[in-house]
Amino acid sequence: xxxxxxxxxxxxxxxxxxxxxxxxxxxxxxxxxxxxxxxxxxxxxxxxxxxxxxxxxxxxxxxxxxxxxxxxxxxxxxxxxxxxxxxxxxxxxxxxxxxxxxxxxxxxxxxxxxxxxxxxxxxxxxxxxxxxxxxxxxxxxxxxxxxxxxxxxxxxxxxxxxxxxxxxxxxxxxxxxxxxxxxxxxxxxxxxxxxxxxxxxxxxxxxxxxxxxxxxxxxxxxxxxxxxxxxxxxxxxxxxxxxxxxxxxxxxxxxxxx
Amino acid sequence: xxxxxxxxxxxxxxxxxxxxxxxxxxxxxxxxxxxxxxxxxxxxxxxxxxxxxxxxxxxxxxxxxxxxxxxxxxxxxxxxxxxxxxxxxxxxxxxxxxxxxxxxxxxxxxxxxxxxxxxxxxxxxxxxxxxxxxxxxxxxxxxxxxxxxxxxxxxxxxxxxxxxxxxxxxxxxxxxxxxxxxxxxxxxxxxxxxxxxxxxxxxxxxxxxxxxxxxxxxxxxxxxxxxxxxxxxxxxxxxxxxxxxxxxxxxxxxxxxx
Numbered sequence: 001x002x003x004x005x006x007x008x009x010x011x012x013x014x015x016x017x018x019x020x021x022x023x024x025x026x027x028x029x030x031x032x033x034x035x036x037x038x039x040x041x042x043x044x045x046x047x048x049x050x051x052x053x054x055x056x057x058x059x060x061x062x063x064x065x066x067x068x069x070x071x072x073x074x075x076x077x078x079x080x081x082x083x084x085x086x087x088x089x090x091x092x093x094x095x096x097x098x099x100x101x102x103x104x105x106x107x108x109x110x111x112x113x114x115x116x117x118x119x120x121x122x123x124x125x126x127x128x129x130x131x132x133x134x135x136x137x138x139x140x141x142x143x144x145x146x147x148x149x150x151x152x153x154x155x156x157x158x159x160x161x162x163x164x165x166x167x168x169x170x171x172x173x174x175x176x177x178x179x180x181x182x183x184x185x186x187x188x189x190x191x192x193x194x195x196x197x198x199x200x201x202x203x204x205x206x207x208x209x210x211x212x213x214x215x216x217x218x219x220x221x222x223x224x225x226x227x228x229x230x231x232x233x234x235x236x237x238x239x240x241x242x243x244x245x246x247x248x249x250x251x252x253x254x255x256x257x258x
Numbered sequence: 259x260x261x262x263x264x265x266x267x268x269x270x271x272x273x274x275x276x277x278x279x280x281x282x283x284x285x286x287x288x289x290x291x292x293x294x295x296x297x298x299x300x301x302x303x304x305x306x307x308x309x310x311x312x313x314x315x316x317x318x319x320x321x322x323x324x325x326x327x328x329x330x331x332x333x334x335x336x337x338x339x340x341x342x343x344x345x346x347x348x349x350x351x352x353x354x355x356x357x358x359x360x361x362x363x364x365x366x367x368x369x370x371x372x373x374x375x376x377x378x379x380x381x382x383x384x385x386x387x388x389x390x391x392x393x394x395x396x397x398x399x400x401x402x403x404x405x406x407x408x409x410x411x412x413x414x415x416x417x418x419x420x421x422x423x424x425x426x427x428x429x430x431x432x433x434x435x436x437x438x439x440x441x442x443x444x445x446x447x448x449x450x451x452x453x454x455x456x457x458x459x460x461x462x463x464x465x466x467x468x469x470x471x472x473x474x475x476x477x478x479x480x481x482x483x484x485x486x487x488x489x490x491x492x493x494x495x496x497x498x499x500x501x502x503x504x505x506x507x508x509x510x511x512x513x514x515x516x
Contacts, residue, residue: 058439181316
């Protein structure tokens with residue numbers, strides 16, 4: 001059967017994450033229901049990463065094997081008509097035989113959105129972690145530099161996870177200050193070849209500690225060295241996290257373009 | 259009693275507009291409840307304009323007369339602690355005697371947010387009117403130019419309104435294309451010395467007609483000339499509308515700064 005590659009966006013606010021589970025509605029469930037409505041097939045749709053409850057996606061990539069005769073444009077339109085307005089299918093493409101959204105992913109980018117200051121922006125409360133007070137952006141930048149490159153990120157992995165290796169290569173951490181109306185905002189974008197469970201949210205919780213002046217930027221090196229979750233800062237809440245982009249090394253494919 | 263000037267922001271999604279009314283919760287009601295909780299006073303809080311159900315504010319300005327002994331900073335903190343997280347008090351200042359948020363307003367700016375294209379952005383669906391298909395931004399700009407200046411905006415006033423005069427001066431309409439992720443967005447900002455009921459939403463509905471190529475830019479002149487609501491385009495939905503800024507000509511005051 002042919003393989004398809006879907007690029008999707010979703011508002012994770014009211015979902016119990018990506019993966020189908022007994023309690024709570026998930027994005028995967030809604031998408032698979034739409035697929036069934038459109039193609040008549042009870043297919044399994046695999047995403048590049050299982051975003052947690054409350055986490056959003058701008059460019060999640062999914063793979064699905066299907067015998068549907070529908071062309072990609074028709075599939076996209078029909079899926080969008082069947083999906084709730086919290087999920088959009090941005091693109092549907094044919095994929096090489098055996099395409100697997102997790103296994104074939106080469107790099108992923110997440111963005112974490114923060115708002116700081118004395119007053120919370122009511123219009124961004126669903127998309128940004130509100131950190132009361134000031135944030136020293138220069139210090140956050142300095143600390144972020146220490147995390148770039150190949151490191152053992154064991155300290156940034158959720159307690160209780162057990163991955164074979166906790167070494168990952170972070171190719172880039174981009175820290176950008178943005179102003180919305182009178183509010184001060186910070187976007188932290190992390191690109192890596194792979195992410196441990198809760199890694200971005202733990203990195204952000206740690207960088208915010210530095211930004212608040214509770215720890216110096218060099219502390220991040222110490223956290224890396226300890227290889228122990230309790231050494232790092234708190235886990236940032238899910239609602240500020242967006243899966244932005246997934247890169248694949250497929251013939252004739254450019255990943256989930258932005 | 260002394261007068262206060264408040265600058266507030268709110269997410270209008272779940273409110274039945276600004277003004278207290280028998281059915282549905284309003285922003286005014288919530289704010290007056292917070293005021294009572296903080297000061298013990300049953301005060302009337304007046305806003306520069308009564309935003310409709312679903313309309314948002316980044317810089318709404320309110321006036322209130324109060325005998326409270328609390329200073330402005332304490333008032334702001336306490337009000338924010340009492341308000342739901344859909345309303346924030348950005349600033350509290352002393353105002354000149356008799357300050358009245360409606361009567362003393364010199365100019366107001368609204369922004370209307372649109373997303374166009376083939377797929378709706380699930381992450382902006384609450385803040386942008388989704389207009390399927392392409393929009394010719396150049397044509398929108400040309401049409402917008404015709405509305406700048408002093409005109410009789412009778413064609414852009416909600417049917418059934420009766421204001422003494424329907425002449426207003428629009429000092430600026432700013433049309434800006436913005437891209438969020440893969441989505442194409444348009445922000446239309448309108449500044450005027452006063453607005454008729456539904457004026458911005460009717461202007462936007464009309465400009466979008468032009469942007470969609472259903473009418474040429476010159477049509478807007480014809481709409482103005484007819485002085486009849488049925489001549490203009492449809493009313494754009496409320497959820498794309500933001501009250502951004504209100505300007506006052508008060509001694510020592512600079513309006514609701516952005």
